[in-house]
Amino acid sequence: MIKTDVVIIGAGPTGLFCAHQLGIIGLKCEIVDNLDKIGGQCIELYPDKPIYDIPAVPECTGEELTNNLIKQIKPFNFNFHLNDRVQELRKENESWIVKTTNSKEFNTPNVVIAGGVGSFEPRKFPTKSAEKFDGKTVLYSIKDKSIFKDKAVAIFGGGDSALDWAIELSSTSKVSLIHRRDEFRGAPASVQKIKELSEKNKINLYTKYSIKDVKGNGSLEEVEIKSEEGESKTLKADYVLGFFGLIMQLGPIAEWGLNLDKKTIPVNTENFETNKKGIFAIGDICNYPGKLKLILSGFHEGALAARGCFKYARPNEKYRFEFTTASNTIKDRLGVK
Amino acid sequence: MAKIKYIEHNGKEHIVEVQNGLTVMEGAVQNDIPGIDADCGGSMSCATCHVYVKEDWYNKLPKKEMGEDDMLDQAYEPNSSSRLSCQIMVSDDLDGLSIYMPEKQV
Numbered sequence: 001m002i003k004t005d006v007v008i009i010g011a012g013p014t015g016l017f018c019a020h021q022l023g024i025i026g027l028k029c030e031i032v033d034n035l036d037k038i039g040g041q042c043i044e045l046y047p048d049k050p051i052y053d054i055p056a057v058p059e060c061t062g063e064e065l066t067n068n069l070i071k072q073i074k075p076f077n078f079n080f081h082l083n084d085r086v087q088e089l090r091k092e093n094e095s096w097i098v099k100t101t102n103s104k105e106f107n108t109p110n111v112v113i114a115g116g117v118g119s120f121e122p123r124k125f126p127t128k129s130a131e132k133f134d135g136k137t138v139l140y141s142i143k144d145k146s147i148f149k150d151k152a153v154a155i156f157g158g159g160d161s162a163l164d165w166a167i168e169l170s171s172t173s174k175v176s177l178i179h180r181r182d183e184f185r186g187a188p189a190s191v192q193k194i195k196e197l198s199e200k201n202k203i204n205l206y207t208k209y210s211i212k213d214v215k216g217n218g219s220l221e222e223v224e225i226k227s228e229e230g231e232s233k234t235l236k237a238d239y240v241l242g243f244f245g246l247i248m249q250l251g252p253i254a255e256w257g258l259n260l261d262k263k264t265i266p267v268n269t270e271n272f273e274t275n276k277k278g279i280f281a282i283g284d285i286c287n288y289p290g291k292l293k294l295i296l297s298g299f300h301e302g303a304l305a306a307r308g309c310f311k312y313a314r315p316n317e318k319y320r321f322e323f324t325t326a327s328n329t330i331k332d333r334l335g336v337k
Numbered sequence: 338m339a340k341i342k343y344i345e346h347n348g349k350e351h352i353v354e355v356q357n358g359l360t361v362m363e364g365a366v367q368n369d370i371p372g373i374d375a376d377c378g379g380s381m382s383c384a385t386c387h388v389y390v391k392e393d394w395y396n397k398l399p400k401k402e403m404g405e406d407d408m409l410d411q412a413y414e415p416n417s418s419s420r421l422s423c424q425i426m427v428s429d430d431l432d433g434l435s436i437y438m439p440e441k442q443v
Contacts (some may be wrong), residue, residue, distance in 0.1 A: 045382040117376040126414050158410050228416050246413035247443045248376050293378050306386035
């Protein structure tokens, strides 16, 4: 059990800046995110896209913004728990017990939900029949590529993950690559390589096809694909892999009794606390009259939520407002002279 | 101003007037029409405002810009009549447009 002042759910820009504000006022926090990296939507959806509306930063990419925010909270040495998701939230006396998918447990008076539109999860095949093979022979990520050796593998998708794995596995497996159109969004060099491998019959390429059905008694045997005109083909397959990018799912947050309204959490605008004492929501996931889904709004919300956390984390102390330019206490916390 | 018909997957129709300059996605969201999620808020970064547009109208719409098809690869059951509704800007020319929702967005 990890005891802390605040658990932040979500390591996007809003969560990161809230962590900064907590550090400034002398509180500790632990940050949990389902992704394997820090940055949230900025890093997952648009790392290279320029952003033009961060105050005093005329232009920066999602990746640059993330890197600067990470640098800004470095002095506080907060722990990140990546590749993990908060599963359960329960009240015990005056504390919240927070449990994650990887069985980590936190004891904290405050939880700040900075979860954006939810956690990122792989988009799955629309076919119902794929569900019973899910995690066994129908996969959306690869942990151990040796299982595919000498097997028939059907790969669906047109982005870099699909292309890279098709190329990689084509030397040891019988690979089919299936994509819904004949243009690929992967890197041009990979697209070129796929075309070469297809010409040499090292990869069976099916464009303008999508999945129709997966079949097998007990184990997976074949996959049926269809064209838009309705023509279908059946391919032998020991494994079916889908790489359709990530979708955002609200997940367990929906079950915490926070009066959700259209996937967002209502908060007050004084400290962004929800209907539950000690649970705050900031950034895209919170909702109040006039809410703007801007990063800068998330920063403001995080700063106020941090002050809201103070009264539960230090019930016997009085919060005192200080400027970073003038306060020696804050300078000590930042490790600057 | 354009009168746009949003047709849910179950066939339920919603006809609303949408101001010029808004997107078809915003027209749905502002009028509480179910079936379009628009998780990313219109930045062409998700694929949850996916709609189908029948051929007669599809060809009259402004063409897809770079990146829209890449996002559509990640939509639920996309086909050649798929569009992201956040990328369709409403103008008088769109008066009478019908758009069809997919079975679901994610």
